[in-house]
Amino acid sequence: MAALSIRDVSCVYPAAGKTGQIHALQGINLEIEQGEFVVALGASGCGKSTLLNVIAGFIAPTQGTVTLGGEPISGPGADRSVVFQKHALLPWLNVLDNVAFGLKIQGKNRPAREKVACKYIKLLGLEQFEQSAVYMLSGGMQQRVGIARALTSDPEILLMDEPLGALDALTRERAQELILKIWNETGKLMFLITHSVEEALFMGTRLIVMSPSPGRISHVFDLSFNRRYLATGDARAVKASPDFIALREKILQIIFRDDEGTHHE
Numbered sequence: 001m002a003a004l005s006i007r008d009v010s011c012v013y014p015a016a017g018k019t020g021q022i023h024a025l026q027g028i029n030l031e032i033e034q035g036e037f038v039v040a041l042g043a044s045g046c047g048k049s050t051l052l053n054v055i056a057g058f059i060a061p062t063q064g065t066v067t068l069g070g071e072p073i074s075g076p077g078a079d080r081s082v083v084f085q086k087h088a089l090l091p092w093l094n095v096l097d098n099v100a101f102g103l104k105i106q107g108k109n110r111p112a113r114e115k116v117a118c119k120y121i122k123l124l125g126l127e128q129f130e131q132s133a134v135y136m137l138s139g140g141m142q143q144r145v146g147i148a149r150a151l152t153s154d155p156e157i158l159l160m161d162e163p164l165g166a167l168d169a170l171t172r173e174r175a176q177e178l179i180l181k182i183w184n185e186t187g188k189l190m191f192l193i194t195h196s197v198e199e200a201l202f203m204g205t206r207l208i209v210m211s212p213s214p215g216r217i218s219h220v221f222d223l224s225f226n227r228r229y230l231a232t233g234d235a236r237a238v239k240a241s242p243d244f245i246a247l248r249e250k251i252l253q254i255i256f257r258d259d260e261g262t263h264h265e
């Protein structure tokens with residue numbers, strides 16, 4: 001049985017300020033195994049965030065079912081953690097307390113939560129900053145704090161909505177590599193939304209390209225560039241390889257075509 005099963009999912013929103021409906025998702029089918037790294041890419045408004053929110057349990061689909069390990073998803077749960085582009089860190093707390101915050105809410109005592117938090121602080125390479133106030137950290141480091149916090153509940157699925165979108169190019173590449181190492185070490189199911197074709201190709205084992213109005217999956221690609229990176233440690237060589245570049249151009253063409261379609265409607 002697939003770890004995460006999305007069957008015939010549609011999601012309709014009422015259109016704001018006018019009559020009619022927005023078909024944010026229509027007929028989405030996806031079977032995702034534990035340990036897969038699924039990346040969603042597509043023109044703005046094609047339903048990527050809606051799909052992530054359905055998996056997170058923040059919104060219920062209008063139609064269809066989503067199950068995790070055979071159990072229907074009926075709301076948010078500790079088995080799924082979300083990392084957003086704008087991390088919701090608490091600026092008055094230091095790194096350690098931010099990472100441990102979810103465990104505190106769960107009622108864990110200080111020694112227990114610090115033990116878990118320290119494990120993920122180490123995994124994210126933040127050991128030297130445990131006592132630093134988060135507002136003093138760079139954007140990339142703050143995002144690492146957000147990822148460490150998301151991992152403390154030891155979720156089965158890590159959902160990431162454009163987590164690296166606000167970072168400069170160099171920091172972004174480093175963060176991609178770090179997330180892949182964490183994926184490799186933890187074997188978690190990852191679901192990532194990005195607007196960067198290069199990031200999508202580099203990170204995923206499966207790429208779903210979505211198109212808007214109604215939001216649907218238009219193309220699916222199986223990928224192994226992330227494994228190539230993990231085997232060689234040379235991200236630039238992977239991203240500069242001819243097969244990577246050829247696929248990047250092919251996908252860019254698909255996305256531009258979808259986007260033009262939207263504007264003409």
Ligand SMILES: Nc1ncnc2c1ncn2[C@@H]1O[C@H](COP(=O)(O)OP(=O)(O)OP(=O)(O)O)[C@@H](O)[C@H]1O
Pocket residue numbers: 013014015016022023024042043044045046047048049050051215
């Ligand atoms: N709460 C809501 N109420 C009404 N319409 C919504 C709501 N959330 C999203 N939509 C609409 O549903 C469609 C899909 O939105 P969604 O945010 O899922 O797309 P997206 O692919 O994540 O977009 P982006 O890349 O711009 O973040 C869009 O037309 C959007 O305007």
